Amino acid sequence: MPAESVFPQLEALLPHVQKPIQYVGGELNSTVKAWDECDVHWALMYPDAYEVGLPNQGVMILYEVLNEQAGVLAERTYSVWPDLEALMREHGVPQFTVDSHRPVKAFDVFGLSFSTELGYTNMLTALDLAGIPLESKDRTLDDPIVLAGGHAAFNPEPIADFIDCAVIGDGEQAVLEITEIIRAWKAEGRPGGREELLFRLAKTGGVYVPGFYDVEYLPDGRIGRVVPNKSGVPWRVSKHTVMDLDEWPYPKQPLVPLAETVHERMSVEIFRGCTRGCRFCQAGMITRPVRERSITGIGEMVDKGLKATGFEEVGLLSLSSADHSEIGDVAKGLADRYEDDKIGLSLPSTRVDAFNIDLANELTRNGRRSGLTFAPEGGSERIRKVINKMVSEDDLIRTVATAYGNGWRQVKLYFMCGLPTETDEDVLQIADMATRVIQKGREVSGSNDIRCTVSIGGFVPKPHTPFQWAPQLSAEETDVRLEKLRDKIRGDKKYGRSIGFRYHDGKPGIIEGLLSRGDRRIGGVIRAVYEDGGRFDGWREHFSYDRWMNCAEKALAPHGVDLDWYTTRERTYEEVLPWDHLDSGLDKDWLWEDWQDALDETEVEDCRWTPCFDCGVCPAMDTSIQIGPTGKKLLPLTVKK
Amino acid sequence: MQRIRLRYTKRGRLRFTSHRDFQRAFERALRRAEVPMAYSAGFTPHPKVSYANAAPTGTGSEAEYLEIALTETRDPDRLRELLDGSLPTGLDIVEAVEARTSGLADRLEASVWELRLDGVEPADAERAVAAFNAAGTVEVQRRTKNGVRTFDARSAVASLESLESAETQSSQADRPIDRPCAILRLVVRHVTPAVRPDDVLSGLRAVADLAPPVPAAVTRLAQGLFDEETGTVTDPLAPDREAAATAPTTAAATAAAKAPV
Numbered sequence: 001m002p003a004e005s006v007f008p009q010l011e012a013l014l015p016h017v018q019k020p021i022q023y024v025g026g027e028l029n030s031t032v033k034a035w036d037e038c039d040v041h042w043a044l045m046y047p048d049a050y051e052v053g054l055p056n057q058g059v060m061i062l063y064e065v066l067n068e069q070a071g072v073l074a075e076r077t078y079s080v081w082p083d084l085e086a087l088m089r090e091h092g093v094p095q096f097t098v099d100s101h102r103p104v105k106a107f108d109v110f111g112l113s114f115s116t117e118l119g120y121t122n123m124l125t126a127l128d129l130a131g132i133p134l135e136s137k138d139r140t141l142d143d144p145i146v147l148a149g150g151h152a153a154f155n156p157e158p159i160a161d162f163i164d165c166a167v168i169g170d171g172e173q174a175v176l177e178i179t180e181i182i183r184a185w186k187a188e189g190r191p192g193g194r195e196e197l198l199f200r201l202a203k204t205g206g207v208y209v210p211g212f213y214d215v216e217y218l219p220d221g222r223i224g225r226v227v228p229n230k231s232g233v234p235w236r237v238s239k240h241t242v243m244d245l246d247e248w249p250y251p252k253q254p255l256v257p258l259a260e261t262v263h264e265r266m267s268v269e270i271f272r273g274c275t276r277g278c279r280f281c282q283a284g285m286i287t288r289p290v291r292e293r294s295i296t297g298i299g300e301m302v303d304k305g306l307k308a309t310g311f312e313e314v315g316l317l318s319l320s321s322a323d324h325s326e327i328g329d330v331a332k333g334l335a336d337r338y339e340d341d342k343i344g345l346s347l348p349s350t351r352v353d354a355f356n357i358d359l360a361n362e363l364t365r366n367g368r369r370s371g372l373t374f375a376p377e378g379g380s381e382r383i384r385k386v387i388n389k390m391v392s393e394d395d396l397i398r399t400v401a402t403a404y405g406n407g408w409r410q411v412k413l414y415f416m417c418g419l420p421t422e423t424d425e426d427v428l429q430i431a432d433m434a435t436r437v438i439q440k441g442r443e444v445s446g447s448n449d450i451r452c453t454v455s456i457g458g459f460v461p462k463p464h465t466p467f468q469w470a471p472q473l474s475a476e477e478t479d480v481r482l483e484k485l486r487d488k489i490r491g492d493k494k495y496g497r498s499i500g501f502r503y504h505d506g507k508p509g510i511i512e513g514l515l516s517r518g519d520r521r522i523g524g525v526i527r528a529v530y531e532d533g534g535r536f537d538g539w540r541e542h543f544s545y546d547r548w549m550n551c552a553e554k555a556l557a558p559h560g561v562d563l564d565w566y567t568t569r570e571r572t573y574e575e576v577l578p579w580d581h582l583d584s585g586l587d588k589d590w591l592w593e594d595w596q597d598a599l600d601e602t603e604v605e606d607c608r609w610t611p612c613f614d615c616g617v618c619p620a621m622d623t624s625i626q627i628g629p630t631g632k633k634l635l636p637l638t639v640k641k
Numbered sequence: 642m643q644r645i646r647l648r649y650t651k652r653g654r655l656r657f658t659s660h661r662d663f664q665r666a667f668e669r670a671l672r673r674a675e676v677p678m679a680y681s682a683g684f685t686p687h688p689k690v691s692y693a694n695a696a697p698t699g700t701g702s703e704a705e706y707l708e709i710a711l712t713e714t715r716d717p718d719r720l721r722e723l724l725d726g727s728l729p730t731g732l733d734i735v736e737a738v739e740a741r742t743s744g745l746a747d748r749l750e751a752s753v754w755e756l757r758l759d760g761v762e763p764a765d766a767e768r769a770v771a772a773f774n775a776a777g778t779v780e781v782q783r784r785t786k787n788g789v790r791t792f793d794a795r796s797a798v799a800s801l802e803s804l805e806s807a808e809t810q811s812s813q814a815d816r817p818i819d820r821p822c823a824i825l826r827l828v829v830r831h832v833t834p835a836v837r838p839d840d841v842l843s844g845l846r847a848v849a850d851l852a853p854p855v856p857a858a859v860t861r862l863a864q865g866l867f868d869e870e871t872g873t874v875t876d877p878l879a880p881d882r883e884a885a886a887t888a889p890t891t892a893a894a895t896a897a898a899k900a901p902v
Contacts, residue, residue, distance in 0.1 A: 258662045
């Protein structure tokens with residue numbers, strides 16, 4: 001299969017498009033390998049614009065892991081904006097990789113990482129531009145294997161028609177196992193065609209091939225059962241878990257783009273997984289157990305990464321960064337090391353906790369103390385018990401008092417609207433909380449020049465969480481509730497002008513909800529939206545609620561179900577959920593009990609500090625939580641003069 | 642404090658780098674190369690880099706200039722190698738001299754551009770050039786942030802000629818030979834508002850309906866002082882180089898003694 005560069009054809013189009021630099025590749029630390037010297041070729045896609053996709057850690061890690069292998073080549077591709085898409089269609093230029101501008105169709109695997117379901121239409125655009133049939137059943141040996149991964153792949157059913165297979169969980173080892181299977185099959189002369197290859201992948205128990213499963217429906221529209229249609233295919237497919245993060249210090253050589261992107265920093269994942277048990281949080285549920293990177297491993301990655309990139313900022317990433325068992329020493333050690341180098345340190349995703357102010361102070365020793373962000377998520381004490389976000393209002397006030405007292409001028413608070421059992425009252429209490437924050441802030445800082453910003457979005461129930469059975473609040477009700485909150489904040493004469501209010505309307509959330517908890521019948525909706533011109537659904541200026549509503553109505557009518565059936569309907573214990581055959585390790589009965597606890601406003605502790613509460617992950621996956629402390633400290637890199 | 646002036650290029654596919662993109666890439670290259678940069682004072686200190694007259698996004702260049710300020714002296718040639726190695730191929734640092742004079746930006750009075758028009762018959766190009774040169778003024782329009790602006794593209798043009806392809810400086814090796822191709826050489830004075838190669842192409846369309854079928858490949862070959870008599874553009878780093886030759890100094894000598902950089 002030839003894989004010649006399409007750059008000469010593309011080059012003639014670039015003067016006519018916005019930000020052409022995003023299509024030319026040549027990033028620092030990118031890899032270009034000779035096609036013929038490799039026997040397995042991966043095209044990796046983050047199905048969004050380059051500026052969002054390039055910094056994605058998942059793609060960056062797999063790109064490097066694969067390219068480190070002899071005989072394996074991985075290149076990246078991103079969604080092209082509509083201006084270039086139109087020109088590519090006019091001039092017959094196919095979807096290309098940015099590394100060598102090879103056509104995606106020439107690769108063995110076309111792997112897509114889905115952080116969000118709103119990337120599904122972009123996948124169809126890319127497939128079509130690549131000249132790959134949209135549906136798996138129409139593909140031939142000339143087409144790559146289309147593989148989905150990322151968090152959204154934990155329910156790949158809505159895109160079951162379009163993908164050939166999906167992998168759930170950590171990708172580092174999985175891509176290498178898949179590579180070996182493809183290599184052997186190719187070396188044998190591709191016996192049995194695509195079906196044989198997919199069968200070999202499915203047999204491992206770690207690759208889900210939708211085509212090998214039939215879905216049977218009940219007369220009322222619910223799923224009867226999901227059953228393998230081929231012997232040798234497992235009933236359930238399990239997720240992949242990388243156990244020792246220190247053995248996988250990726251990315252070692254982070255990509256540094258020429259184009260401006262959303263995150264321009266050296267990111268180090270300090271741990272994976274979370275056991276806080278916030279019931280709305282899919283990431284926290286599906287990435288268990290907690291696995292920490294050691295303090296010395298972190299120090300080494302930061303040091304090498306900064307040298308390889310020249311970035312001025314380090315981000316310590318995880319789902320709740322202050323929970324690392326040695327975060328104090330990590331923060332102090334890095335702050336000491338880089339004090340003179342004008343390197344900024346940031347700690348996204350922190351809880352409401354006075355200890356975190358100390359951390360934040362440490363990280364901003366010489367710099368500007370502009371804003372701190374906390375996520376109480378729920379406005380009332382009651383709703384925070386429902387979602388298991390264990391923070392009291394007094395804790396929060398104490399925390400912000402410390403922050404304002406230490407010179408911070410702005411506090412941002414994140415909330416959700418539409419949580420299970422929520423009433424108007426729960427949401428209106430957000431305004432009271434913000435008022436108390438400003439009151440306290442003015443008192444301790446002795447200044448009126450402080451701000452609090454309330455940022456609020458609609459809650460979307462996700463698969464593999466205790467809220468997977470919950471009814472989603474409709475877009476209309478969400479908007480009404482948020483307007484009431486806005487009016488209450490704006491109506492506050494004394495404090496209102498110090499409180500910023502940012503909210504998103506409920507419409508995109510409902511579509512995200514449809515795609516999150518959808519089944520295979522949603523495929524027709526996605527395809528109809530794509531064919532009607534739907535692109536970049538994660539972008540406000542491109543998203544069209546009306547288009548989705550129209551397409552959903554038409555595509556779902558023959559099945560006797562509708563959008564509300566998928567979104568605002570509460571599920572029962574007995575219902576077979578579309579993703580039940582994908583094993584995240586969580587015990588479904590435990591999830592149900594946790595859902596019942598939520599309705600009873602009962603909280604659950606974090607298993608890092610309390611006995612196991614049997615979520616099921618560790619025994620099912622033969623894993624365990626891995627946390628420090630190691631007792632080590634970060635030493636200075638050089639002796640100071 | 643030592644000041645060093647650099648000439649750099651935007652070649653090949655990296656000509657699509659915007660000036661902002663280049664700035665970020667260059668400042669990261671400075672960090673990776675551990676160049677002892679001087680920083681501005683203030684709450685958010687920035688490395689001291691002065692950029693002069695950057696070429697528009699999408700046009701290639703052999704002659705972009707900038708100046709950096711260092712807290713310790715360095716050998717300019719060594720620094721050039723180090724920085725060049727730290728930047729992607731295409732963004733190449735091709736010259737470095739220690740600043741001995743003031744006013745580099747003032748010396749960038751004019752630019753020499755090469756415009757390669759693939760798919761255009763040289764004879765057609767020649768006719769259009771003749772019409773352009775014969776005109777007293779050539780009104781063109783350009784879309785700007787504040788709407789469409791109309792201005793004269795003729796008066797800033799010091800010379801415009803159509804070349805035989807053998808005379809061109811950019812490589813023709815990768816181009817198909819079965820297709821006509823006209824090459825223009827343009828010398829344009831830096832005036833306000835600026836007249837860019839694009840505006841001259843609009844002018845050629847206005848006076849002679851010249852409409853290349855594919856976008857022109859535009860490359861800045863040189864910029865510097867404009868000599869009215871000969872119509873040539875001279876090297877803006879020459880005064881610094883001459884000053885260095887007559888007064889060999891302290892900076893280079895101490896840096897050499899203290900090597901490695």
